[in-house]
Each structure stands twice: as structure tokens, then as C-alpha cells.
Amino acid sequence: MTAPAAPEVLRHVDALAEVVGRQHVLVGEQVPARHVQDLWGSDRKGVASVVVCPGTPAEVARVLRLCAEHRQPVVVQGGMTGLVSGGVPGPEEVVLSTERLDSIGEIDPAIATVTAGAGVTLADLQDEAARHGLVVPIDLASKGSATIGGCVATNAGGVNVVGYGMTRQHVRSLQVALADGRLLELSTPLVKDNAGFDLKQLFIGSEGTLGVVTAATLALRQAPRTRTGVFCAVADVAGALELLTAIRAQLPGMLTAFEVVWADAYAVLDGLDLRLPLPMGYPVYVLAEVQGGRPEADSEALLACLASIEHVLLDSAVADTAAELAVFWQARERIPSEILRMQPLFGFDVSVSARDLQDCLERMRAELTERWPQVKLLVFGHLGDDNVHIAVVTGEQTRKRKAEVEHIVYGCVSRSSGSISAEHGIGFEKRPYLGYTRSPEEMELMRSLKALLDPAGILNRGRVLTWGNETDPA
Template sequence: MTAGVPAGVGRHAPALAGIVGHRHVLTGDEVPARHVQDLWGSDRKGVASVLVRPGTAEELAGVLRYCARHGQPVVVQGGMTGLVSGGVPGPEELVLSTERLRSIGQLDPAVGTVTAGAGVTLSDLQDEAARHGLIVPIDLASKGSATIGGCVATNAGGVNVVGYGMTRQHVRSLQVALADGRLVELSTSLVKDNAGFDLKQLFIGSEGTLGVVTAATIALRPAPRTRAGAFCAVADVAGALELLTALRNELPGMLTAFEVVWADAYRVLESLDLRLPLPPGYPIYVLAEVQGGRPDADAEAFLRCLAGVEDVLLDSAVATTAAELGVFWQARERIPGEILRMQPLFGFDVSVPARSLQDCLEQMRAELGARWPQVKLLVFGHLGDDNVHIAVVTGERTRERKAEVEHIVYGCVARCSGSISAEHGIGFEKQPYLGYTRSPDEVDLMRSLKRLLDPAGILNRGRVLPWEASLD
């Protein structure tokens, strides 16, 4: 037995090596550190006793078949770019990584689809699509590490949701390994296929609790011929929404991103060697991008639209070239990393109806301020799809009162008809708060599906739902 490997998990290593090969079963100290914690860090740090890396969907199904027979719990991992510790392993869990499922099938430019293995990174798939003049409609800051399987399992969003929608909108078909080891093809790549239930939808966003995505057929889009953007300052959320409405109405189908940054979050860029699109000091900043197909007319239409709402713009900068637009995005994309330096902090990724957002944040500040007078809220996000990121800095040097902060934030979100999880899912971190967003009947239905598809509860045990909910 390898030193440091619990007997309960380690005893399966020889049999698993017979399925995937000895080189792809790692134990104890052989397991790389990146398999024990989310890429961005979290309170939860796991123990990866045994790591199995199947190279084909059939091998992965074989691993699950073996684990089902022996009642061995499994945690599924992709790129580990989540924020809710969904892939963080417990000491008695087998770590099942999809990182070797890296095949990309032949892209069909006429139909605009491509099939990718679960371990293909989003950036690699984007590069493949670009070679054919197409784009993957999903785009994430972590695209170099985030995998297609992970995007599907969490129904990933990103910066282009306002224009293209969530991952769910782009999945034509899935290949999924069930908890008992059956490998099933769900739906087809057809645009119209209404032959019974659309079963793939059960697995999109289920965070690996119902089955393991091994491959996905993704619908692509033609690459835009024009891109333009504006970095604007506005006085409040109402001003930002007026700009959003104008862009949607005047440039139908062209708006692909609408990012909003509050003043305190923007100020984290002040000390950096970075070209800022606008000076600090304004209440709210907006980064809007539009894409189109008319090189002779799109830029002019965009400028005309901005001129029509100049009364709500306190300041603005316009980009009509890729280089200029790159400066805008560089500023926006640096914000999360700089905020993460302000430890300890409590990060939240939530959805709130845009019209309720101002009130929600004011409630949050008041309730948090009553307990922590020095509290700061650093807020930024994708206002066009109701998703905001909130970093709470209480001023304390400890995280011991984390639950108090979470109850306040999620309580405010719930009262404003929002969701505790806009992206990344529920995992371990948000599992105690699922009832803030889902009704008892909805949670009971989730439990029923879990019992049906994974009766022994071996897949991602304790994520999304309490482990006890998986038992009958």
C-alpha cells in the first residue's frame, strides 16, 4: 500500500490500473496539488488519495462500473476553476479526472457544430473554431483551464451571456457515463429533435451529481466581422439600464457584453501599471461591446446610439479597433485578481433582477454595516444578465464569521427574488443555502432524480444536496 493512502480507497488502485493503465492511477504524494483545491482558492482543501485519469469515454465508464460494484464514492474533476469546492475531494473519495479526454472531432462548418471531449479546454476549442471562421459562444476568464465538461456540468456563463446565452443554449448533444457505468448518447446534433424528453438537459448544470459528461457537441456561430466597445461612466444603476436598453433597441442582436463595475471595485486598478480607460471617481462604470457583420455601417450606428444617451453618460471612451477594445477588457479582467489580494474577503456570485439591484445592495450594506461598521462591498459583474460578483471585506482579520456574512448576503438576494448562484453552481459551499433560491418541492424533486440515477450516491456525494438526501 502506498504511504498516506487510506486503505478504503487505495485498495482499488490495482484494479483501476487494469482499466486505465498504471501510469494513469496516481496515489498519495504522486497526486498533483492542483487536484485538492479550486484554482482560485477556497476555505475547503481536500485530500486526493487516489487519482484516476481515463483516456477514453469507455475507460471512464469502466471506472464507474467498478466503483458502483464496490460502493466507492467518486468526485469528478475538470479544470478546477470553480468557486464552490464542487471538485474538492474528501479522503475516502476516488478522484476521477477528465483531463485526458482531449479529442476534438471534425468540425462541420456547414452545420456549425463540433464534438469535444470533456477534457478539452475552452481556449483550445475556441482556437479550433477560429480556424474555420467560427466562434464558440461561451467565453470565460478561465478559458485556458476551464474544460468543456466543466462548462456543461455547471452550465457556465461568462461575459457573453447577454448576447449568446448560457452554455445550455449551445449544447446540441451529450455523451454521458451514468453512475452504474452505462455510456449513453443523449439527443442528436439536429436543430429540431423533439422525440420524447430532452434528457441531456438533466445533466447540464447538475454538477456531476447525476452522471459524468464525457463529450459534448457544441453549436458554433459565425465570427463577427466588426467589434466595437465603449467604456462609460454613469451615476447609478438606472443610468446603466438606460444605456443597456438603448443598445438593445437601437442595435438589435449586436450587444454581446455589458459589464458593470462599481467605484470601489474600479479603484483596485489605481496603483497598477495599467492604462485605465477612464479615471477613478465615478459612481459606476460600464463596458459594453457590440459585434456585427457590416464593416461599412456598424461603427457609425454604434456611435449614433451612444450620442442618443449622452445625457446619462458622465464620461465615455470608445474603441473601434481590436487594440483599443483590448485595453478596455484588460482593465475589466484584472479586477477579480486584484480584489482577491484583499484577504480575508468573502466572495459571492449571485443573480439579482437588474431593477432590484440598487435596493438589494443598499440593504446588504446596511445589514452588514450594522455588524461590521468598516465593511466594504466591491461589486462588479454582467448587468445585462442580472449577474453580479460581490466581494465583502468586513475589516476583521479572520473568516470565523463567514456564515453570518453568507446569511445576510443570501437573505438580501432571496428577498429581491434573486438566485444564490449565477454561475459555478452550488457545490459544497452553497449547499446549506439552496433553500434560499429553490422551494422545498423543487429540492425534493432534485432528491428524487438523484436517487433514480445514482441510488448508491457515489457521484459527487454531498455536493448540491446533502449526502443524506441521496439515501432512500
């Protein structure tokens, strides 16, 4: 049941309704549950007192101008598929939902770009691009809910980063509404545009703290003619890296995904009504996908590559058809949802250089085991881009020692010169640990940018950086 709305927020309802229409301002019991918590859940569950749903970028700007005049805090929401509670609202905040900004511009295959509203889901944009023989280079497991605005605001990664790069690499131009209600067109869709500062880069990955992305023009890619893959078992990270190096060298430019799953994480699939690519019991599993344009030669090239490093492979299965490749991905994509059943657990999305990853995980396991002898460390991720997901199950039936787990995991990551956030941002959840990855000078510059673009601090207050008299316990 939604908690009583704060009177300070309620006093803006009529004015907001004049901007977007009364039916697009939700209050109290009208607010759907999806507005109060991340899709994956977390310790933080919010209160959505007022939700406003603008239908155009101009309405977004007017809503922000109204809120700025009254110093009314605003939290921006997309598909709520994050992991760091960045969109989870407090009772004193107006929720600005981008869900109605769902228009998709015309796609010209010769130019291979598309302009999409912030509320367009990644899946819908992928479908539209496919009708023109093109692909959106970004791909996420949550693509049915994740929005383009959210992907830009968090600089989303996903499974194709090893081949295509992060969201940042595909953004040609942005439309952004600032906290004071100014609506800006940042950069142009041109491939080459070096006219002054590239201001759009400030907003990519800023998690809605500097402005609200209302639309983005993205570069598309030609759809591949072939997709094939291999599911392998190897002895350790070194073996996985040898496989990665061989594929990159022998099939240049073709590798689009390189997923690695450690034994404990693969074991969560045991007993499910699911076809497993390989049996249980191997130390490390690898799923590699390659894409190309030569239907017969590409498959032969992959087989030749595997033969050249046969000494590294404990077992392997090659996908000769799209259906077989889908089996590989079904196993990989099922792992997160099965791990989430192991509550209470503590989930982490971090980056560590592949060359340092094995030592980092060993230190992490040792430090966790000292405090929780029954601890389980379930690891999987995108090794080709240094990103791994770590689930820690301590064996306790409480989350009271969450901070202890976080200090150990982030401490090990920091000592390995890694990043506490690979692809989900900072939000509320990781804010106390930002200093593990960013220097005091960097954080001070971030605060200066925030003060310049949002002097009243109304946008996503308290996310990423402290605000006002807030302090962090870390």
C-alpha cells in the same frame, strides 16, 4: 504535503490500473496540487488519495462500474476553476479526472457544430473554431483551464451571456456515463429533435451528481466581422439600464457583453501598471461590446446610439480598434485577481433582477455595516444578464464569521427574488443555502432524480444536496 490515503480507497488501485493503465492512476505524492483545491481557493482544501485519469469514454464507464460495485465514492474533476469546492475531494473519494478526454472532432463550417471531449479546454476549442471562421459562444476568464465537461456540468455563463446565452443554449447532444457504468448518447446534433424527453438537460448544470459528461456536441457561431465597444461612466444602475436599453433598441442583436463595475471595485486598479479606460472617481462604470458584419456602419451606429443618451453619460471612451477594445477588457478582467489579494474576503456570485439590484445592494450594505462598520462591498458583473459578483471585506483578519456574512448576502438576494448561484453552481460552499432559492418541493424532486440515477450516492456525494445523515446548518 498530502495526507495519508484512506485504506478503503487504496484497495481499488490495482483494479483501476487494469482499466486505465498504471501510469494513469496517481497515489499519494504522485498527485499534483491542482487536484486538492479550486483554482481560486476556498476554505475547503481536500485530500486526493487516488486520482484516476481515463483516456476514453469507455474507460470512464468501466471506472464507474467498478466503483459502483464496491460503493466507492467518486468525485469528478475538470479544470478546477470553480468557486464552490464542487471538485474538492475527500480522502475517502476516488478522483476521476477528465483531463485525458481531450479530443476535438472535425468541424464542418456548413453545419457549424463540433464534438469535444470533456477534458478539452475552452481556449483550445476556441482556437480550433477560429481556424474555420467560427466562434464558441461561451467565453470565460478562466478559459485556459476551464474544460468543456466542466462548462456543461455547471452550465457556465461568462461575459457573452447577454448576447449568446448560457452553455445550455449551445449544447446539441451529450455523451454521459451513469453511476452504474452505462454510457449514453443523449439527443442528436440536429437543430430540431423533439423525440421524447430531452434527457441531456438533466445533466447540464447538475455538477456531476447525476452522471459524468464525457463529450459534448456544441453549436458554433459565425465569427463577427466587426467588434467595437464603449467604456462609460454613469451615475447609478438606472443610468446603466438606460444605456443597455438604448443599445438593444438601436443596435438590435449586436450587443454581446454588458459589464458593470462599481466605484469600489474599479478602485482596485488604481496604481497598477495598467492603462485605465477612464479615470477614477465615477460611481458606476460600464463596458459594452457590440459585434456585427458592417465594418463602417456598425461603428457609426454605436456613436449615434451614445449621442442619443448623452445626458446619461458622465464620461465615455469608444474603442475604434481591436487594440483599444483589448484595453477595456484588460481592465475588466484584472479586477477579480486584484480583489482576491484583499484577504480575508468573502466572494459571492449571485443573480438579482436588474430592476431590483440597487435596492438589494443598499440593504446588503446597510446590514453588513451594522456588524462591520469598516466593511467594503466591491461589486462588478454582467448586468445585462442579472449576474453580479460581490466581494465583502469585513476588515477583520479572520474568516470565523463567514456564515454571518453569507446569511446577510443570501438573505438580501432571496428577498429580492434572486438566485444564490448565477454561474458557478452550488457544490459544497452554497449547499446550506440552496433553500434560499429553491422550494422544498423542488429540492425533494432533485433528491428523487439523484436516487434514481445514482442510488448508491457515489457521484459527487454531498455536493448540491445532502446525502445520508448529513444536515445543513442554514
